[in-house]
Amino acid sequence: MPWLRVSDLLDLKEGRSRVRPRRNPLAYLLALFCPGARYGIFGVAVTVYLVAILTGIALPAFAKARQKVQAVRQHQQAIYQNEDAGG
Numbered sequence: 001m002p003w004l005r006v007s008d009l010l011d012l013k014e015g016r017s018r019v020r021p022r023r024n025p026l027a028y029l030l031a032l033f034c035p036g037a038r039y040g041i042f043g044v045a046v047t048v049y050l051v052a053i054l055t056g057i058a059l060p061a062f063a064k065a066r067q068k069v070q071a072v073r074q075h076q077q078a079i080y081q082n083e084d085a086g087g
Contacts, residue, residue: 032041
């Protein structure tokens with residue numbers, strides 16, 4: 001029981017029981033959006049958001065790196081062709 005208090009422990013020791021109020025149904029809905037809820041809707045939304053940001057950063061960087069590699073390969077092919085033609 002995560003909501004156990006010292007007064008509850010004293011009541012249990014003396015043999016008295018306490019009636020706890022019920023949880024509001026909207027509290028369950030709110031719990032879905034709490035950052036502490038690891039698998040709630042909020043956690044999934046944050047994960048999707050982070051993946052989208054990282055993808056937005058990674059894809060242009062990957063495309064730029066790929067263009068550089070293609071340029072280097074074309075340059076190397078030109079050098080090899082010139083060596084074969086001249087040698």
